[in-house]
Amino acid sequence: MENLVTLWYGSGAYNLTLGQAVMILVGLVLLYLAIAKKFEPLLLVPIGFGGILANIPEAGLAISALDQAIEVARPAVLHQMASALGATLDPLAGQEAWRATLKALVDNGASPDQLRAAKDVATNVGFGDGLLYTFYQVAVASGIAPLIIFMGVGAMTDFGPLLANPRTLFLGAAAQFGIFATLFGAVGMSAMGWMDFSLEQSAAIGIIGGADGPTSIYVSSVLAPELLGAIAVAAYAYMALVPMIQPPIMKLLTTKREREITMTQLRPVSKLEKIVFPLALLMLVALFLPDASPLLGMFCFGNLMRECGVVERLTDTAQNALINIVTIVLGLAVGSRLMAESFLALETLGIMALGMVAFAIGTAAGILMAKLMNVMSKMPINPLIGAAGVSAVPMAARVANKVGLESNPHNFLLMHAMGPNVAGVIGSAVAAGVMIKYLG
Amino acid sequence: MRDFELLEEGLALMGLGMGFVFVFLTVLVITVTLMSLLLRRFAPAPVESAASGVARPAPPAQQDEEVMAVIGVALHRYRQRHRR
Numbered sequence: 001m002e003n004l005v006t007l008w009y010g011s012g013a014y015n016l017t018l019g020q021a022v023m024i025l026v027g028l029v030l031l032y033l034a035i036a037k038k039f040e041p042l043l044l045v046p047i048g049f050g051g052i053l054a055n056i057p058e059a060g061l062a063i064s065a066l067d068q069a070i071e072v073a074r075p076a077v078l079h080q081m082a083s084a085l086g087a088t089l090d091p092l093a094g095q096e097a098w099r100a101t102l103k104a105l106v107d108n109g110a111s112p113d114q115l116r117a118a119k120d121v122a123t124n125v126g127f128g129d130g131l132l133y134t135f136y137q138v139a140v141a142s143g144i145a146p147l148i149i150f151m152g153v154g155a156m157t158d159f160g161p162l163l164a165n166p167r168t169l170f171l172g173a174a175a176q177f178g179i180f181a182t183l184f185g186a187v188g189m190s191a192m193g194w195m196d197f198s199l200e201q202s203a204a205i206g207i208i209g210g211a212d213g214p215t216s217i218y219v220s221s222v223l224a225p226e227l228l229g230a231i232a233v234a235a236y237a238y239m240a241l242v243p244m245i246q247p248p249i250m251k252l253l254t255t256k257r258e259r260e261i262t263m264t265q266l267r268p269v270s271k272l273e274k275i276v277f278p279l280a281l282l283m284l285v286a287l288f289l290p291d292a293s294p295l296l297g298m299f300c301f302g303n304l305m306r307e308c309g310v311v312e313r314l315t316d317t318a319q320n321a322l323i324n325i326v327t328i329v330l331g332l333a334v335g336s337r338l339m340a341e342s343f344l345a346l347e348t349l350g351i352m353a354l355g356m357v358a359f360a361i362g363t364a365a366g367i368l369m370a371k372l373m374n375v376m377s378k379m380p381i382n383p384l385i386g387a388a389g390v391s392a393v394p395m396a397a398r399v400a401n402k403v404g405l406e407s408n409p410h411n412f413l414l415m416h417a418m419g420p421n422v423a424g425v426i427g428s429a430v431a432a433g434v435m436i437k438y439l440g
Numbered sequence: 441m442r443d444f445e446l447l448e449e450g451l452a453l454m455g456l457g458m459g460f461v462f463v464f465l466t467v468l469v470i471t472v473t474l475m476s477l478l479l480r481r482f483a484p485a486p487v488e489s490a491a492s493g494v495a496r497p498a499p500p501a502q503q504d505e506e507v508m509a510v511i512g513v514a515l516h517r518y519r520q521r522h523r524r
Contacts, residue, residue, distance in 0.1 A: 166472040173465040180454040187450030191443040199449055273479050280471050288464060423465070430464050434457045 015057035019340025026338060027051035030233070039240035043213065043331050047233065050335015054132055061130040062336035066115070068130065069122035070102045077125050078102065084117035085110050132336035135329050140221050140228070145330040146214035147298045152323030153214070153425070154302025155315050157393070159277050161419040164266035167373065168385070168416075172423025174369030175389030176431045178209030178362025182354050183435075195350045200224050203435040205351050208235045209358025210428030211242070211392035217334065218295060219432045223439055229337030230348040234355035242395045243402075245356070246363050246387050250403050253367045254383045258374075259407035261382040263416045271307070278303040281426070285433075291440070292433025299429065362390040366420065388417040391424035 008014055030048030034041040054062035058072065069077060078098050082089045085105050089098045106115065129137070139145035162168060183206030189195045190202070197205065204220035204227055216235040220228045238245065251259075278300035285296045305315045337343075370386030384404050388396040397417035404413040 163472060163476060166469045166476075169465045169469045169472075170462075173462050176461050177458060180458050183457075184450045184454045187446055191447045193443075199446065199453070202450060203453070269476075270479065270483075272483055273476055276475055276479065277472065280475055281468065284464070284468060284471060288467070289460075426468070427461055427465060430461050431457055434460045435453070438453055438456065 010058065012057045012059075017057065017340065019344055020055040020057055022344060023055040023338055023340045024052050026343070027055070027335070033237070033240075037240075040213075040236045042327055043236045043334075044240075046328055046331020047236070047335045047338070050132060050332035051229075051338035052335075053332070054336045054339055059130075062132040062136070062339060063130050064119075064133050065122045065127040065129045066106060066119045067103075069125070069127040070099055070106065073122070073125065073127070077121065080121045081118045084121050085114045130336075132332055135333040136336050139326070139329045140217065140333045141225070143218055143221055143294065145326050145333065146218040146221070147294055148326045149214040149323055149330065150218075150295055150429075151298040151302035152318050152326075153393070154278070154299040155306045155319040157299075157303055157306075157422050157425070158418070159274060159303065159307075159422060160269045161266055161415050162422050163269045163273050163277060165416070165419050167377075167379075167381075168419030169423040169426070170373060171366050171369055171386045171389040171420035172391075172425075172427040173389075174386065175362040175366035175420070175424050176210065176427045177365035178358045178360075178390060179206045179428065179431050181361045181365075182206040182209045182358035185357060186350070186354055189350060189354075195347055197347070197350070198224075200439050201227055203439055204231055205354050206358060207231075207428070207432055207435065208238065208351075208355040209362045209390070210424075210431060211235070211239055211359060211362065211390040211396070212425060212428045213239065215295060215391075215428050215432050217330070219435060222436055226342055227347070227351065229334060229339070229343055230351045231355075232334040233338070234352050238355050238359050239392050239395065242359070242390075242392050243399050245359050246396065246399050247403050249360055249363045250367060250384055250387050250400075253364060254371075256407055258371070258383050259404060260411065261374075261380050262408070262411050263380060263382055263385075263413070266415060271309070274307040275304065278307065289430060289433045289437070291437040292429055295429040295432060296426070299425070359390060363387045366390065366424075382411075382413055382416065385413055385417040385420050389420040389424045389427070391421065391428050393421050393425060394418065396424070397421040 027048045027050075030044050030051060033039040034044035034048060053059075060068040060071065063071075069081065073081070075095060075098070078095070079089060081102060082098070082105075085102065087101070087105055089101065093101075106118070110118070183202045186195070186197045186202035186205045187199065190197045200223040204216075204224040207216050207219045208231060210216065213232070213235050217228065217232050220231045224231075282293075282297060282300040285293050285300075302315075302318050305311050305318060366386035366389030367383050368386070369389070370381050370383040374381050374383065382404060384400045385397075388400045390396055397414055397420075400417040401412065401414040404411050
């Protein structure tokens with residue numbers, strides 16, 4: 001009988017908290033969106049599944065050895081840990097109170113030395129870091145996974161259309177207004193007292209408007225790790241929604257005649273130009289914005305491997321096997337941040353709302369910039385390709401192409417839209433560098 | 441009061457960030473344009489002329505006619521099937 005009771009106390013059903021149950025549901029919803037609705041399935045499947053794993057009660061997959069020991073260790077171990085942390089536990093209080101005291105000590109107040117000692121105690125009695133926690137530490141907290149993905153994106157990107165028409169870089173720059181307007185929106189919401197975002201958190205939220213998953217994850221792992229789960233989910237969910245968010249804005253801001261503008265054929269770009277471009281970009285980054293060099297450095301490296309044509313095996317690995325492996329690890333690690341305490345908060349709703357606004361403003365700014373350039377120069381630019389300035393490669397370019405075809409079935413804008421599209425990737429990485437420089 | 445400072449700082453970051461993104465990409469536009477001009481002047485792409493001049497012998501006329509016939513039949517069938 002005694003054993004049965006112990007088994008029951010150790011079961012998931014007994015220990016499941018309401019928050020965990022809700023988060024498991026959130027994980028299932030993400031899986032549903034990914035599998036049934038095809039929303040960025042490559043990322044939302046691992047993220048959703050990671051979210052479910054992270055919320056299995058008592059399993060502690062997403063927490064460190066120390067936290068795990070505090071949650072489930074025997075009283076003797078708790079006393080040992082308390083002495084390592086330089087505190088004593090009140091013998092009259094119950095186990096639950098002891099655990100709460102230890103948790104508070106670990107979260108704030110303990111010195112690094114004490115933390116290390118307590119961690120040693122936990123490891124000695126056999127507690128280990130959870131699987132997802134390890135993934136998170138290795139892949140995301142170190143910044144490595146988003147950077148490797150960025151290298152893969154570089155290896156997949158063709159800068160030809162951009163080199164043939166460099167002015168489209170301005171469209172990519174204009175679309176980054178979404179990032180900064182959202183940052184200001186988040187700060188404004190905090191000033192009004194609706195939410196409580198710090199400047200760092202606002203910056204990390206704003207970067208959702210860059211429509212670039214790895215950049216968003218990188219920036220929030222540097223500036224606001226506590227919001228990483230919500231930001232990554234918002235970024236990928238809205239990237240999947242680009243075909244629904246953008247067209248109404250595009251149609252609202254352009255006349256039918258503007259949508260029918262045909263653009264001049266792009267000139268062919270020589271191989272040498274494509275090889276020199278990543279190096280030139282890298283030099284500019286080195287000269288003006290070293291803080292963007294992790295992101296743009298890896299991006300240029302990937303692109304150089306692609307264009308130089310002598311390391312095809314490396315290019316192949318970077319854009320296939322490696323990026324796939326890292327995507328799995330990154331997705332699970334992001335999923336591990338979907339824990340009830342941090343995700344089930346009003347802030348998450350705020351982030352979702354702001355992310356949507358960020359996309360909309362970025363799209364609008366790109367289109368308006370294209371219209372402005374049309375007024376200023378002779379070479380015609382179809383304003384629709386401005387919307388592709390929010391990165392989201394290649395989805396945004398496809399949307400521009402599709403909306404263009406609706407107005408004029410013979411007007412293929414895809415290649416023209418790829419220019420601002422990849423410019424948007426550079427633009428959002430530059431914006432990320434500025435934010436990290438200013439706040440990091 | 442703190443709220444006001446936060447707003448002010450947000451506005452500053454917005455101006456600075458947007459300004460920097462524009463300046464950086466403008467410099468990039470200039471660099472890329474110059475680079476393309478220089479490269480095209482001093483190392484004109486030999487690949488294209490070779491590709492258009494030598495590497496593409498005219499396809500035999502007979503095969504051409506055959507292909508045209510096949511396409512014609514396919515078009516005809518398609519139109520018959522998808523008559524509106």
